[in-house]
Structures are given as C-alpha cells and as structure tokens.
Amino acid sequence: MKACIPIRCNTACNFVKGKFPYHWDLNVYRGCTHDCKYCYARYSHKYLQEEGEFSDAIFVKTNIAEALEKQLRSPKWDKSVINLGGVTDSYQGAEAIEKQMPGILRLMIRYNNPIIISTKSDFILRDFDLIDELSRKTYVNIASTITTADEVLQKKLEPGAVSPKRRFLMLKEFGKTKASTAVHMMPLLPYLTDGEENLNAVFSQAKEAGVDYLLTGFLYLRGETKKVFYHFLKEEYPHLWAEYQNLYGNGGLKDYKKPIYEKIWRIRQKYQVSADYKSRLDREVYGKMQPIQLTLFD
Numbered sequence: 001m002k003a004c005i006p007i008r009c010n011t012a013c014n015f016v017k018g019k020f021p022y023h024w025d026l027n028v029y030r031g032c033t034h035d036c037k038y039c040y041a042r043y044s045h046k047y048l049q050e051e052g053e054f055s056d057a058i059f060v061k062t063n064i065a066e067a068l069e070k071q072l073r074s075p076k077w078d079k080s081v082i083n084l085g086g087v088t089d090s091y092q093g094a095e096a097i098e099k100q101m102p103g104i105l106r107l108m109i110r111y112n113n114p115i116i117i118s119t120k121s122d123f124i125l126r127d128f129d130l131i132d133e134l135s136r137k138t139y140v141n142i143a144s145t146i147t148t149a150d151e152v153l154q155k156k157l158e159p160g161a162v163s164p165k166r167r168f169l170m171l172k173e174f175g176k177t178k179a180s181t182a183v184h185m186m187p188l189l190p191y192l193t194d195g196e197e198n199l200n201a202v203f204s205q206a207k208e209a210g211v212d213y214l215l216t217g218f219l220y221l222r223g224e225t226k227k228v229f230y231h232f233l234k235e236e237y238p239h240l241w242a243e244y245q246n247l248y249g250n251g252g253l254k255d256y257k258k259p260i261y262e263k264i265w266r267i268r269q270k271y272q273v274s275a276d277y278k279s280r281l282d283r284e285v286y287g288k289m290q291p292i293q294l295t296l297f298d
Contacts, residue, residue: 004029004060004094012061012068013082021281022116025086026068028100030059032088034120034160037232038147038187041087042224058094065103072111081139081285082108083116091121093160105130114139114285118184120146120161122170132177139284140179141277144171145186148193149201156236157189164205172209180212180280187219190247191240194260196267203271213274216264218257221248 013024032039061067071077084090090101105127108115115134117124124131124142134140144167148154151163171181183206188194206214221229226248233241246252268275 004058004098006062007059008063009061009067011071012064013071016083016086020083021277022081022083024080024082026064026082026084026104027087028061028064028084028090028098028104029088029092029094030061031057032160033058033093034089034158036120036158036161037229038157038189038219038225039228040220040225042228058092060094060098060100064100065107068104069107069111072107072113079111079113079138081114081116081281083118085118089119089121090117091119091123095123101127102130105134109134109137112137116141116143118143118145120144120158120167122162122166125170125173128173128177131174131179135178139281140177141182141281142171142174142179143182143184144168145184146202146206147185147187147189148198149205150198153192156232157192164202168205168209171206171211175210181210182277183209183211183214184217185214186217188216188260189219190256191243192237194263196263199263199267200270203267203273207271207273211273212280213277214268215275215277218253218260 007030013026015023016025017023032041084101084104090104095101107113109130117131117140119142131140131142146164146167147157149164151165154161154164171183174181183202185193185202203214219229230241230244233244247256
C-alpha cells in the first residue's frame, strides 16, 4: 500500500446521533484498505473533498492521541463510551505502519474510559495485552463484521480484509479477556449472503467462538455506495442485477425482509446466539440492571 497522507484533527471524538449504544466515534484514518464493495463510508472522501479513491488514498490523523487526551482530561468529559472505527477500521493495513492504536488504548486505560472496537482485522491481536488490561478496568466490546463464511465470496466483497476464519479465531481469543465479543453480520446482501447455508455457517461459528451476541442488518444503497456496489454486481453477479433493481429501485425491500427476519429468528433459536447487545453495556457502564433477553435486532 501507499504511504499514508498525514493530517491533523481538532478533536479526536465526534458526536454522533442515532440509536447507537454510544454517542462518540473516533476514527484514526480516513479511507480504508479493506475496499468493501458495500461500504457506506465511501461518500466521506467526496464530502471532505479528499483526493483519491477511498480504498487507496489513506489519511492518518497524526495528532489524534494528543487530541484525545485533551478531551478525556476535560472536567466536562463524563467517561462516555467511545466507538473506535465506526467509519474506517482502526486496524486496517495502515495501522501496521502508523502504530496509532497502542497510544490511544493507553489513554483509555489511564482515564478508565469504556470503548467499543469494530474491526474486520485480526491485527487487533497485536494489542491484546492493552485491551485485556482495559477490560479489567471498564467496559470493552470487540466486534467483528462477518458478512459471510464463504471465503471465495468474502474475497470478492472485501478484498483487503482477512478471512472470516481469522476473524472468528480473533474473537475466540478475546473471549479470554473480560471484554464482550460480537459478530456484526452487516449488511445482509440479498441473494448473496442471506441463504440458509451461509446463515447457519456464520451463526454456528459465532456460537463456537463464544461471542456474547450477533447482530444482523440489511444493505442500504445510496450515493457512492450504490454506484460502487452496482458496478461490482455487473462485474461479478450480472444475473442479480434485475433482482436488485426490483428490491432497491421499486420499493420491494419491505416485502423481502419479512421472510428473512423469520429465517434469522429460526436459526438464532437453533444456535441460541443472543441479539442482546444492550444489557451488559447498561449494567457495566450505566448501572442499569436489566434482564437479559434473546431478542431479534435487525
């Protein structure tokens, strides 16, 4: 990969709205070498008027640790949960060179701040000891997006990311810490990853890895993401072009969802893999005691 382009940030964490288990997001990088064909964040380069392709022109915030400490030591900071990698993966290929995450994790340890890390890379294991230490002080969640167990399909969809097998092994390893672990089967891709065989494979391997929960979510297509994904379909799966046009161009997604929800619920019951991401977070961070339920979150 090319060398990262250094930039500076004014603040490390950005406030995000929405129904998330967090309201602060920290992204070390702009752009991502995973090159996922369904990536919703591709718009950001154009929005920020960055030059180059999202998967090729990678920008690194070289002062992010300094900016983060300024926020964490502020008397106004309330130890809110910080999500690391909501837009771009903190452990993409660039991190092996830039080495920004160890400093960030040491700050989280120093300030006893709860975190969520979302990654498609097992390079996070480099920082196992730091994450283990933090998990013994406060809430830590390690989540990996795994859309398919089919390695041939995965390499087409996510050419720069490691195999699903390596991601499951990474999650199993973090099960040795006090961190909670999760699989994000997001997005579900109609006619590609929503079949019985793939759903059974992902749920069964998530169960074997001992994850605390598994969430699913549907593919949404808009803007730059729609353009890139449709190009991918035409190149790799031209027979699905008409199907996607019907689903996403003619409002057919609503009718499509119901039988998929039912299928997911049945498979979730089969493997007894929870969808409850909230109870432990509330209990450990917000002090709310809630019953753990096996719920469907889609």
